[in-house]
Amino acid sequence: MKFSLDCLHSWNLEPNQAVALQQSLRGRVRAEPFWDDVASIGGVDVGILNGMGRAAVVRLDYVSLQPLEVAVATEQISFPYIPGLLSFREMPVILKALEKLSGLPDVFIVDGHGIAHPRRFGIASHLGVILDKPTIGCAKSILVGSYQYLAEEVGSQADLVAEGEVVGVALRTRRGCKPVIVSVGHRVDLLSAVRLIMTTVRGYRLPEPCRLAHRFASRVSQHYDKDIKIK
DNA sequence: GCGACAG
């Protein structure tokens, strides 16, 4: 771990305290053009089996999209699943996995929403603020808001609007598939976020960083661990 | 009060 990882706050919170914390941190979120020279991209996801969480953080080469490093960590999940409070359930084990990474990627794509959230502070934004690193939210379904008229062609977009504001984009990443919902996490604006997602899609609905992180965090991988060691 | 509701 060649980077600092200060938690900002405790994770031992009650749901009402978690909501208050989101309200106090939402002001730190930034949305700005992201044009840095990108060397590597990270994918983040969590799988759960019998109450045990397994986080996978994959760092891939930006050009080849080949995995450079995979960090996995497991931890008992304590916080319940409450829509709008996902980060309090998954972040602890994610941070544990991040500590095992030899270096941080230039930007993270997180499975879940960024500001397409009731309080504009979903898990992607939360991770970005904790690390003060660029993050993007890439969710498989809507938490808040709605969109319309999404064309069938790959690359088609439709604004996701919640309470009168554009909080994300429904993006068709694969023909015949439901779109993914892209939103600002931290330090990456929506335009840059959508571009980055499209450039990391390789024939599947999920962009490679998320697809790989999901594979390494999934139940299949967890079972696989029982027989074979994953480095 | 009722329904929606990331993973």
Place this chain on the structure above:
DNA sequence: ATCTTGTCGC
């Protein structure tokens, strides 16, 4: 998220 086989469409 997870429980789970086949089935339909691109």
